[in-house]
Amino acid sequence: MGRRLTLYILIGMALGIAAGWLLHASLPADSPLLEHWADYLRLLPDVFLKLIKMILAPLVFATIVTGIAGMGDSAALGRIGGKALGWFVTASLISLGLGLTLVNLFKPGLGVGLESGADFGDLKTGELTLRHFILEIFPASPLAAMAENNILQILVFSLFVGVALTAIGDKGAPIVRAAQSLAEVMLQITGYVMRFAPFAVFGAIAAVIATRGLGILVTYGVLVAEFYFAMILLWVLLFSVGGLFLGKRVVTLFRYIREPLLLSFATASSEASLPKLFEQLDRFGVPRRISGFILPLGYSFNLDGSMIYMSFASIFIAQAYGIHVPLMTQVLMLLTLMVSSKGIAGVPRASLVVIAATLTQFGLPVEGIALLLGVDTFLDMGRSATNVVGNAVATAVITRSEGMLQPLMNSETDRPSAPSHGAARGRRGLNVDPEQYDA
Numbered sequence: 162m163g164r165r166l167t168l169y170i171l172i173g174m175a176l177g178i179a180a181g182w183l184l185h186a187s188l189p190a191d192s193p194l195l196e197h198w199a200d201y202l203r204l205l206p207d208v209f210l211k212l213i214k215m216i217l218a219p220l221v222f223a224t225i226v227t228g229i230a231g232m233g234d235s236a237a238l239g240r241i242g243g244k245a246l247g248w249f250v251t252a253s254l255i256s257l258g259l260g261l262t263l264v265n266l267f268k269p270g271l272g273v274g275l276e277s278g279a280d281f282g283d284l285k286t287g288e289l290t291l292r293h294f295i296l297e298i299f300p301a302s303p304l305a306a307m308a309e310n311n312i313l314q315i316l317v318f319s320l321f322v323g324v325a326l327t328a329i330g331d332k333g334a335p336i337v338r339a340a341q342s343l344a345e346v347m348l349q350i351t352g353y354v355m356r357f358a359p360f361a362v363f364g365a366i367a368a369v370i371a372t373r374g375l376g377i378l379v380t381y382g383v384l385v386a387e388f389y390f391a392m393i394l395l396w397v398l399l400f401s402v403g404g405l406f407l408g409k410r411v412v413t414l415f416r417y418i419r420e421p422l423l424l425s426f427a428t429a430s431s432e433a434s435l436p437k438l439f440e441q442l443d444r445f446g447v448p449r450r451i452s453g454f455i456l457p458l459g460y461s462f463n464l465d466g467s468m469i470y471m472s473f474a475s476i477f478i479a480q481a482y483g484i485h486v487p488l489m490t491q492v493l494m495l496l497t498l499m500v501s502s503k504g505i506a507g508v509p510r511a512s513l514v515v516i517a518a519t520l521t522q523f524g525l526p527v528e529g530i531a532l533l534l535g536v537d538t539f540l541d542m543g544r545s546a547t548n549v550v551g552n553a554v555a556t557a558v559i560t561r562s563e564g565m566l567q568p569l570m571n572s573e574t575d576r577p578s579a580p581s582h583g584a585a586r587g588r589r590g591l592n593v594d595p596e597q598y599d600a
Contacts, residue, residue, distance in 0.1 A: 173427070213354065253468050257495045260391060271481075438553060447566065465550070469544070
């Protein structure tokens with residue numbers, strides 16, 4: 162099903178471009194009928210994303226709980242969490258730095274005219290504060306966090322549950338088994354939902370092309386091309402670093418995650434790929450006890466694509482207005498983006514929120530976001546896919562550093578079961594021979 166799904170997604174993208182172009186060419190741009198058809202096309206990706214969000218909360222909760230309970234070692238949990246956060250901070254700084262370097266080298270904003278007085282709708286920059294970030298970490302109600310798909314709050318609650326289950330030992334075994342079963346059920350549902358993915362991709366692409374025409378692909382061609390070049394460099398860098406730990410298996414990792422990449426790219430949503438990314442990392446040999454902990458953490462703290470986008474876009478806007486930003490100010494902007502981007506959980510249109518707040522803080526024209534809004538969909542497609550790459554590489558590398566990378570699985574049906582409580586590696590279970598699992 163894996164290769165066929167990839168092919169069907171690519172076919173859906175091609176058909177979406179064709180259908181969108183036909184609608185745009187046959188109906189006037191201001192025709193209510195055009196918007197009517199586009200709205201129905203958007204129904205396909207909207208339904209798909211709702212189905213994905215339906216899966217996320219129980220899947221993240223179940224995988225984190227079973228993962229922590231399967232570790233059985235709080236020291237190992239702290240060690241893995243420390244490695245993950247260290248990787249996330251380093252990767253974020255590299256992404257931001259790469260974006261700043263390339264935007265200064267290419268200068269895509271020179272000579273660009275921007276319109277003032279744009280309406281930014283629900284960009285709630287006032288929520289971008291340290292107080293908001295701290296409050297967003299802790300759930301007032303786990304049920305509310307799950308209802309809102311607040312991954313960071315679900316992560317915190319799941320950590321408490323997993324550690325508590327480890328502490329009470331066999332008394333918590335029934336809950337652990339229930340969490341294992343829940344994870345398997347969610348993965349089975351994921352398989353059903355993924356069959357709808359090609360239709361969602363078709364609808365998402367067709368709706369954009371129908372309303373904006375093929376010209377949207379070239380209107381801001383320089384900006385989009387140079388931004389994608391920056392992301393390709395980041396991909397090369399991430400996979401090169403991954404290769405230092407994974408060797409030739411880093412190529413296999415790229416092959417295994419191509420479906421989550423396509424889903425994120427076509428739907429412009431990192432969330433759309435999370436359930437499938439779990440499955441593909443299973444096949445790659447990452448135990449669920451590791452991916453179930455690191456991936457949800459990465460989806461809150463390791464957004465490499467968003468990092469490079471925010472630094473690139475902020476200086477691009479300054480260039481578009483002919484404003485010179487000194488190097489030291491750019492470094493301060495980099496650090497501001499680094500910190501503020503970690504506090505945007507639950508804020509709509511997160512990347513644009515951070516950019517708007519940063520521009521305001523440094524006295525740059527926030528109305529420059531008007532230019533980004535025109536192509537934000539296409540930029541979002543790239544940065545969503547890059548977020549998937551960053552989290553997949555991080556998870557695989559940390560797994561290898563713990564000596565827990567298992568042999569490859571050639572069949573998607575060979576999915577491993579969630580770890581049993583206290584099984585396999587015992588309460589000190591991470592002390593294993595690395596060579597045993599790196600075949």
